[in-house]
Amino acid sequence: MTSHHLISNAQTGASAARPAPVAASGLVHWARHNLFDGIHNTIFTLLCCALLIATVPDLFRWAIWDAAWTSANGADACKATTGACWAVVQEKYRLMLFGTYPYEQHWRGALVVLILGGMSIVSGFRIFWTKWLLVAWGGAWVAIFVLQLGGVFGLVSTPTHLWGGLPLTLLIFFGTVIGGLPVAILLALGRQSNLPIIKALCIGFVEMVRGVPLVTVLFMAALIFPLFVPESMTPDKFVRALIGMLMFFAAYAADIFRGGLQAIPRGQYEAAEALGLPYWQKTTRIILPQTLRIVLPALMNDIIRAFKNTTFIAIIGLFDILGATKSALEDPIWVSYGTEAYLFVIALYFVVCFSMSKYSVSLERDLNKGNVR
Numbered sequence: 001m002t003s004h005h006l007i008s009n010a011q012t013g014a015s016a017a018r019p020a021p022v023a024a025s026g027l028v029h030w031a032r033h034n035l036f037d038g039i040h041n042t043i044f045t046l047l048c049c050a051l052l053i054a055t056v057p058d059l060f061r062w063a064i065w066d067a068a069w070t071s072a073n074g075a076d077a078c079k080a081t082t083g084a085c086w087a088v089v090q091e092k093y094r095l096m097l098f099g100t101y102p103y104e105q106h107w108r109g110a111l112v113v114l115i116l117g118g119m120s121i122v123s124g125f126r127i128f129w130t131k132w133l134l135v136a137w138g139g140a141w142v143a144i145f146v147l148q149l150g151g152v153f154g155l156v157s158t159p160t161h162l163w164g165g166l167p168l169t170l171l172i173f174f175g176t177v178i179g180g181l182p183v184a185i186l187l188a189l190g191r192q193s194n195l196p197i198i199k200a201l202c203i204g205f206v207e208m209v210r211g212v213p214l215v216t217v218l219f220m221a222a223l224i225f226p227l228f229v230p231e232s233m234t235p236d237k238f239v240r241a242l243i244g245m246l247m248f249f250a251a252y253a254a255d256i257f258r259g260g261l262q263a264i265p266r267g268q269y270e271a272a273e274a275l276g277l278p279y280w281q282k283t284t285r286i287i288l289p290q291t292l293r294i295v296l297p298a299l300m301n302d303i304i305r306a307f308k309n310t311t312f313i314a315i316i317g318l319f320d321i322l323g324a325t326k327s328a329l330e331d332p333i334w335v336s337y338g339t340e341a342y343l344f345v346i347a348l349y350f351v352v353c354f355s356m357s358k359y360s361v362s363l364e365r366d367l368n369k370g371n372v373r
Contacts, residue, residue: 075333088337089344092328096341099164099324105156108147109167115140116170124359126366144171160238164319166348168238169310172320176245176306183246184253189283191258202254209251214312218244222316241313249306256298260291293367300360304353321345 035045066083071091078085089096098109119140122128148167151157163171190202209217221244226234235243264287272282292299314323325345329338 075337078337084340085337086340088334088341092331092334092341095328096321096325096345097165099168099319099321099327100162101164101167102156102158102162105150105158108150108155109165112144112147112167113170115144116174160236163238165324166321168318169320172242172245172310172313173307175242176249177303180246180249180253183250185257185288187250187254188257188261191254192261206251206254209247210255214248214309215315217248218312218316220244237316237318241316241318245306245309245313248309249302253299253302256295256302257291259298260295261287263294264290296364296367297360300356304356307352307356308349321348
């Protein structure tokens with residue numbers, strides 16, 4: 001037998017004796033790879049486990065086991081327990097969710113929230129990304145403003161200074177994003193324009209707005225801007241706040257889009273020009289779709305920040321959900337249970353922001369399937 005055959009037989013025997021590889025999956029593999037993959041990570045994991053063991057039982061007793069859940073007897077149940085007083089949410093939820101909106105008309109605010117939430121869910125499915133979705137959004141906005149403003153179809157008139165709570169928060173947020181995205185794209189395109197005046201105006205606007213905090217922009221829109229226009233032409237406070245939020249969001253999103261435009265290979269521009277496409281066709285059909293795919297993670301972060309920034313409108317006298325909660329806690333009977341009320345608002349913000357974050361990850365993964373090598 002030759003040495004070649006001996007080596008082959010030895011390799012065959014070794015292969016037969018070697019056990020099958022264990023699949024790298026399961027909870028044990030995940031924990032070993034993510035929690036115990038080094039001395040520092042292991043120590044940090046053990047410290048976190050010790051902290052959880054020390055705090056979770058007491059937190060559970062306070063938040064769940066010993067908590068007062070119903071306000072049937074007013075605040076007496078909260079005074080008799082050492083746990084959380086979730087009864088304040090049951091007692092004040094309507095004022096927290098709808099603010100200064102007329103009490104008898106809260107059903108209109110609830111319908112506004114349902115319409116915006118339902119349209120957001122529908123818009124999340126790519127199968128519905130057609131022109132009919134734009135038509136549906138147009139009809140939804142008409143219905144929303146009819147419900148909010150009233151004065152038609154037998155609805156009681158409710159001016160914007162009565163709006164508040166969650167409907168106001170969502171209206172400001174959706175108005176900011178829907179109105180700000182087109183402005184941001186135009187500003188980003190303007191910064192790359194070959195026309196000096198347009199380029200200078202876009203750069204000046206973006207740098208000026210980005211150079212001041214949002215509070216300053218809102219104060220300018222709410223208090224300073226009316227000094228420069230006749231009183232009869234002064235926009236409503238809701239409109240001024242929306243414009244200020246929109247400007248701030250557009251300025252930051254414009255720089256995100258500018259980074260995406262700069263990341264597009266020069267060959268894409270040259271190929272579009274070689275095909276003889278005019279500027280707007282080249283931009284809308286070739287450049288912008290690739291830009292949106294690139295900037296999606298950063299843009300979603302800015303959208304989530306825009307939702308959290310809606311709390312700043314309370315500074316100029318508009319009662320968003322946070323401002324409405326603060327107003328609800330002015331009741332001396334419930335004023336000492338503000339922690340539970342604010343935890344409820346925090347949970348609401350977390351659910352919305354976490355949902356947008358997870359959707360962004362899912363959408364980014366779907367859009368990048370064709371780019372995986």
